[in-house]
Amino acid sequence: MAKDKNNASYQSGAYTFGAILLAVVVLANMALVAFLSRTNRNISTKTSSTMSAVNRMNTELLIVNGNILRIVSQMSSDTDAIVVDTQLAFTNIYNAMADFEEIDGKSDDVERRYNSAKAFIKLYEDKLNSALQKFKDQEAKAAGTGLEAFGGDYRNLYVQDLYPLQVTASEMLKATIDIANKDAAAQGARIVKVFILVEALMLIFLILGEIAIMFIAKMAKKARIDLEEREKSLREVDAKLKSTRQKASDLALTNILTGMKNRYALDEDISGRLESDRFNIAVFDMDNFRSINDTYGYDFGDEYLIAVADRLKNEFSGSAEIYNITGNEFCFVFNKEISESQAMGIVQNIHAVMCSPYDVLNLTVQLPTSGSVYHYLPGDCLNVNSLLVKLDTALRNAKLNGGNMINTVVDI
Amino acid sequence: MNKEKRKRILSAIALCTVSATLLAATGCGKPGGKKKSKIAVITKNSNVVSFWDEVKNGAEDAGDELGYEIVYTIATGDNDFATQVDAINKAVDEGVEAIIIAPNSQTELNEALAKAQAKDIKIININSKIDEKPVDEKIPSVDVLSLVSSSDRDGGYVAARYASSGVLNSDYVADEVKNILNALQSKEGGVNVYTSIENLGRGMVGIIPHTAATAADRVNGFKEATKDLVIDEIKKDFGKNVDESALKTMVNSDAVDKYFVVADGVSSVEDAEKATTKLLEAADCNIKCIFATNTNTTIGACKAVEALGKSDTVYVIGFNSDEQELAFIRTGVLKGTVVQNPYNMGYVAVRYAKKALEGENVPKQLDTGVTWVDAKNMNEEYIQLLLHPENY
Numbered sequence: 045m046a047k048d049k050n051n052a053s054y055q056s057g058a059y060t061f062g063a064i065l066l067a068v069v070v071l072a073n074m075a076l077v078a079f080l081s082r083t084n085r086n087i088s089t090k091t092s093s094t095m096s097a098v099n100r101m102n103t104e105l106l107i108v109n110g111n112i113l114r115i116v117s118q119m120s121s122d123t124d125a126i127v128v129d130t131q132l133a134f135t136n137i138y139n140a141m142a143d144f145e146e147i148d149g150k151s152d153d154v155e156r157r158y159n160s161a162k163a164f165i166k167l168y169e170d171k172l173n174s175a176l177q178k179f180k181d182q183e184a185k186a187a188g189t190g191l192e193a194f195g196g197d198y199r200n201l202y203v204q205d206l207y208p209l210q211v212t213a214s215e216m217l218k219a220t221i222d223i224a225n226k227d228a229a230a231q232g233a234r235i236v237k238v239f240i241l242v243e244a245l246m247l248i249f250l251i252l253g254e255i256a257i258m259f260i261a262k263m264a265k266k267a268r269i270d271l272e273e274r275e276k277s278l279r280e281v282d283a284k285l286k287s288t289r290q291k292a293s294d295l296a297l298t299n300i301l302t303g304m305k306n307r308y309a310l311d312e313d314i315s316g317r318l319e320s321d322r323f324n325i326a327v328f329d330m331d332n333f334r335s336i337n338d339t340y341g342y343d344f345g346d347e348y349l350i351a352v353a354d355r356l357k358n359e360f361s362g363s364a365e366i367y368n369i370t371g372n373e374f375c376f377v378f379n380k381e382i383s384e385s386q387a388m389g390i391v392q393n394i395h396a397v398m399c400s401p402y403d404v405l406n407l408t409v410q411l412p413t414s415g416s417v418y419h420y421l422p423g424d425c426l427n428v429n430s431l432l433v434k435l436d437t438a439l440r441n442a443k444l445n446g447g448n449m450i451n452t453v454v455d456i
Numbered sequence: 457m458n459k460e461k462r463k464r465i466l467s468a469i470a471l472c473t474v475s476a477t478l479l480a481a482t483g484c485g486k487p488g489g490k491k492k493s494k495i496a497v498i499t500k501n502s503n504v505v506s507f508w509d510e511v512k513n514g515a516e517d518a519g520d521e522l523g524y525e526i527v528y529t530i531a532t533g534d535n536d537f538a539t540q541v542d543a544i545n546k547a548v549d550e551g552v553e554a555i556i557i558a559p560n561s562q563t564e565l566n567e568a569l570a571k572a573q574a575k576d577i578k579i580i581n582i583n584s585k586i587d588e589k590p591v592d593e594k595i596p597s598v599d600v601l602s603l604v605s606s607s608d609r610d611g612g613y614v615a616a617r618y619a620s621s622g623v624l625n626s627d628y629v630a631d632e633v634k635n636i637l638n639a640l641q642s643k644e645g646g647v648n649v650y651t652s653i654e655n656l657g658r659g660m661v662g663i664i665p666h667t668a669a670t671a672a673d674r675v676n677g678f679k680e681a682t683k684d685l686v687i688d689e690i691k692k693d694f695g696k697n698v699d700e701s702a703l704k705t706m707v708n709s710d711a712v713d714k715y716f717v718v719a720d721g722v723s724s725v726e727d728a729e730k731a732t733t734k735l736l737e738a739a740d741c742n743i744k745c746i747f748a749t750n751t752n753t754t755i756g757a758c759k760a761v762e763a764l765g766k767s768d769t770v771y772v773i774g775f776n777s778d779e780q781e782l783a784f785i786r787t788g789v790l791k792g793t794v795v796q797n798p799y800n801m802g803y804v805a806v807r808y809a810k811k812a813l814e815g816e817n818v819p820k821q822l823d824t825g826v827t828w829v830d831a832k833n834m835n836e837e838y839i840q841l842l843l844h845p846e847n848y
Contacts, residue, residue, distance in 0.1 A: 153521050160841060167827070167838040197684065200617070204610045208825020212797065215804050215822070222807075223521050 058260040065253040069246055076242055083235050090147055091228040094154075095221055097144035102217045104133040104140070105165070109210050112172065115179055116202040123180050130176065134169055151227045154220055161216030168209035175201045301346055302353035304368035310375055311428045313365065318431070320422050324378040324387035327435045328398055328415040331447035333372040336409065348404045355397055363390055369432070374398075384419050391417050395450055412448035414439055419452075492525040495809050496547035497556045497802065498540050499530045500583070500668070503723060504751050506778040507798050508558075511582070513846055514802030515556065522810045527552060533723065534668035537561040544568040548575055554809035556802075558583035562669070563590050570596035578812045580604065580805045584670050602818045604805045606796045608670045611826040612677025615747060615773050615794045618828035620685050622745045622771030622791055623661060660715050662735040662743040664728050664757050666750040667721040674749045674775065679716060717741050728756020729763075736764055745771040751778045754793065758784040777829060777843050785831055792830035799845035800824045 111126045111133075113119075141162065150158075178201065297309035305313070317323065330352075337345040349372055356366055356374060363386075364376040376394065378387045394415065401410040416438030418431070425431040434453050442451035497515045499508040512528050519526040527550060529543035537560040545568055547555055555572055557579065559565050565586065569579055581600040589597040616623050663678070665671035717738075719731040728748065736743055746761065748754040754774030758781070761770050767789045774781055774793035784790035801824050808818040833839050840847070 157521075160845070163838040163841040170838075197688070200610075200613060200681075200684070203607070203823075204614045204617070204826065208606065208797075208823045211822055212800055212804075212824060215800070215807070219518075219521070219803075219807060226521070 058257050058264065061253070061260070062257050065250065065257075069250055072242070072246055076239060080235060080239055084232065087228050087231055087235075090149065091224060093147055094144065094150070094224045097140045097147070098158075098217050098221050098224075100140035101137050101144075101161070101165070102214055104137045105168075105210055105214055105217075108133045108172065109207070112175070112202060112206060115176075116198045118198075123176060123183055127176050127180075130172060137165060151223065153223045154227060157216050157220040157223055161213050161220060164209050164213035164216060168206065168213055171205040171209060175206060299368040302350055302368045304353055304357070304366055304374075306367065307369040307375075307432075310367045310369060310377070310432075314377060314431075315428050318420075318423070318425055318427065321380075322419070322421050323380065324382060324384060324417065324419055325431070325435065326376045326378075326387070326391050326394070326415055326417040326450075327369070327373055327432075327439055328376075328394055328413055329373040329439055329443075330398060330411040330413045331443060333411060336411065340405075340407070340409075344405060344407075348402060348409060351402045351404055352398060355402075356394070359397060360390065360394060375432075375435075387417065387419070391415060391450055399448070414442040414447045415450045416442060417450060417452050492523060493813075494525045494527050494547075494550060494552040495519065495554045495556065495806055496527045496529070496543065496550075496552040497805070498543045498547075499528075499558045500560050501534050501536075502530045502532050504776075507751060507776050507796070510798035510845065511558070511802035514799035514804075515806045516802075517799075518803045518806035518810075522806065524553075524806065524810065526806070531560055533560075534666065535560055537564040540565055541568045544572055548572045548577065552577060553813055554578040554580060556580045556582055556805045556809060557586070559586045560668075562587040563592070563595050566590065566595050566598050569598045573599060578809055580809050580812070582801050582805045584608070584668070601812050602805075602808045602820060602822065604801050604808065604822045604824060606801075606824045606826045607677075608673035609677035609680070610823075611775065611794045611796065612674035612679075612747075612749070613681040614677075614826050614828055615674075615775065615792075616678045616681030616685060618830070619745075619771065619773045619792055622773065623682050623747075624685055660742060661717070661745045661747060662732070662741070663716055663718040664731055664735075664746060664748040664753040665718065665721045666753050667723045668750075671721055671749045675718060675747075678747055679713070682715065717743065722753060722756070725752045725756045725759070728753040729760045730756075732757040732760035733764065736760065736766060736770065743770060745773065747773045749775050751776040751781060754778075754790065755780050755784070758789045762787075762789050782834065782843065785829070785834060788831070792828055795827045795829045795839075795842050797824040797827070797842060799842075 108130050111129055115123060115126060144158065179198065182197070297305055297312065299306045314321075314323075314325075333345065336348060349368075352372075353366075353368060353374070360366060360376065363382055364378045367375040367377070369375045376390075378390065382390070395413055398413040399410065401408045416435045418435055418438070420431070425434065438451040438453045442449045445451075495515070497512065499511055501508065508530055512526075512530075515528070516526045518524075527547060529539070529546075531537070531539040531543075540557070540560055541564070544555060544557070544565065548568075548571065555569070555577055557565065557569070559581070562585070569586070573579055579598060579600050581603045583605050585603055585605070586598060586600055587595075588600050661682070663675055665675055717735060719735055722728045722731050732746060732748075735741060735746070746757045748757040751774075754772075754776065755778065757772055757774070761767050761772055762784075767787075772784075772790050774784075774790050777793060777795045781790060781793055785793065804822055804824065808822075811818050827839065827842055829839055829843070834843070
């Protein structure tokens with residue numbers, strides 16, 4: 045019983061484990077996919093806002109450069125308007141810078157390039173403002189003096205102070221974008237790596253789990269087989285016990301020497317019939333059997349008895365149940381269909397068989413035999429004991445009267 | 457029931473395995489152990505370490521950012537093209553994909569570079585220009601993809617422009633300018649004007665050039681700026697009364713060259729110090745200003761001026777931004793220096809090399825610019841970025 049329960053818990057444990065394993069793997073996968081898509085979205089958002097901010101800065105720088113070129117090449121003399129435009133452009137640049145600086149998680153390389161670009165932009169703005177001031181002064185002076193503005197000076201200012209700063213700033217901005225893109229690609233690759241790693245771990249986890257489940261299932265199966273075997277052997281033991289008990293009880297009801305039923309068997313067999321049945325019963329006993337034992341020994345006597353019993357069994361077991369109730373006393377309970385007269389005939393035959401000579405251990409022995417017979421009628425006796433007393437009394441009377449005769453029990 | 461469950465688990469395993477292998481297949485292609493490509497950077501002069509170190513730093517930072525290994529070589533002096541030729545040949549043997557060269561000769565490297573180019577190696581020129589198509593037909597031409605440099609002429613020009621008070625030595629010029637003006641106003645022409653401009657400041661500015669080809673351009677730029685400054689100065693005071701064409705003729709004449717005393721080119725700090733001392737002690741000169749054209753000459757000039765105790769009376773203008781030079785600025789010996797952008801030169805050159813290798817077009821020329829640094833602005837953030845790019 046307890047074993048069965050254990051077995052069941054083994055199996056249900058394996059199922060629970062399997063279910064949990066599956067749930068964990070599925071949930072982990074879902075989480076991983078969610079993480080992956082979110083991170084990818086973040087990366088692309090970040091990259092595009094980085095690019096947009098930096099591109100805005102670069103565009104404005106180019107616009108400023110174009111404006112300055114118009115002054116330097118003297119295509120425009122409206123320096124005031126260009127000053128206003130330049131200020132607007134730098135407002136846009138600073139807005140873009142603020143946007144860029146708000147983006148978090150930038151790599152050190154990106155920050156470094158951007159800071160360098162920013163420093164160049166600031167320097168550019170600085171130089172630009174002083175150049176514009178100079179242009180204005182010169183314009184004012186030219187207007188006052190009637191002299192043409194000095195073009196060579198413009199050129200030097202532009203080439204030496206402005207242009208290199210603008211192109212360098214632009215280069216740094218472009219480098220910032222390139223690095224940001226590279227970072228994004230590297231980050232993407234890293235995420236894929238993490239994904240593969242986690243998947244691989246999960247796979248290992250799953251395989252180990254599956255092996256564990258199979259192992260548990262195998263153990264459960266083995267336990268079941270063990271149990272079945274134990275039950276089988278238990279049944280066998282039980283059967284053996286039963287047969288032993290049978291043997292023991294058989295032994296109790298059997299005369300060990302002759303193998304015939306004994307007096308207890310007789311008691312068991314007919315005590316139930318005393319009230320209701322009529323039957324014929326006889327007991328026989330070899331006269332003076334004691335002399336055989338005294339003369340030849342008990343072993344010889346035993347062999348003699350065995351020989352007699354065998355013969356009785358051979359000849360009469362068809363018509364009567366034979367009991368060896370004491371040492372040399374045999375009791376015959378005739379079958380129901382045997383009539384009183386038939387029984388009397390058989391009794392004569394029994395007497396003849398028992399009186400006949402027997403070869404025992406190379407000796408021929410012969411003893412006279414006495415018997416008593418009783419035509420039992422229902423209710424004659426209260427118990428088997430009193431029945432036997434009646435038969436034994438009749439038998440003793442026969443022996444007292446010289447033996448070798450059959451006496452009939454007569455109820456008075 | 458049991459069977460069914462096992463089936464489900466097995467199919468889950470199969471699914472995971474398939475997806476994992478798929479991902480592995482797609483994912484592993486990218487980081488796959490491709491060996492780093494190499495870019496050779498060859499520079500000029502191991503005696504001027506600080507400048508070239510910055511070029512190297514810039515190139516290596518770009519290399520790190522872009523995934524290239526930088527193979528760096530520096531020649532032993534301004535005229536040592538032999539080392540550079542060896543470096544080019546070695547780089548070709550090593551299988552570099554691009555060569556970035558700061559040439560010690562305009563033409564001597566052409567043969568080696570042409571060979572490299574024949575092997576599809578990209579050539580980027582920094583600092584000073586290579587003669588791509590030499591007149592001499594025996595020298596092979598080279599197709600340089602980009603020249604990343606700052607103009608030496610403009611560098612010299614900026615030095616003079618920003619140090620105008622020192623170059624013109626205002627007080628002295630003021631008197632002389634009056635004479636010039638008188639000459640101009642008298643319209644007597646030629647001779648008087650000529651004499652006056654000679655008197656403007658004979659031997660006023662000493663120049664200590666270094667030995668490389670870049671020195672001449674810087675000196676010329678410096679002289680040009682000085683002339684423009686003189687014109688400007690005169691115009692500032694006398695406005696429309698000036699006969700401008702006469703003024704220009706006058707200032708651009710050879711006579712004004714006498715305003716400058718140019719020493720022979722020197723390479724080491726010691727030689728520069730000696731040359732400066734000699735100029736300052738020369739009887740026929742009245743040096744009020746010294747312009748040195750590179751790091752070593754600047755340091756030498758400063759040392760000489762300091763040794764002679766003339767840091768208050770002699771205005772020293774330098775070039776580049778070695779730590780020693782910056783120290784002289786702080787102590788007031790060096791009034792200012794022209795700073796190139798060597799870090800950016802190296803950085804941008806590697807970027808351009810990478811772009812060219814990826815099939816992009818790169819600008820034929822990029823001016824990395826020069827910046828005037830003096831005691832007033834040297835602590836500004838953007839100047840610090842130029843001086844110490846490694847800190848940013």
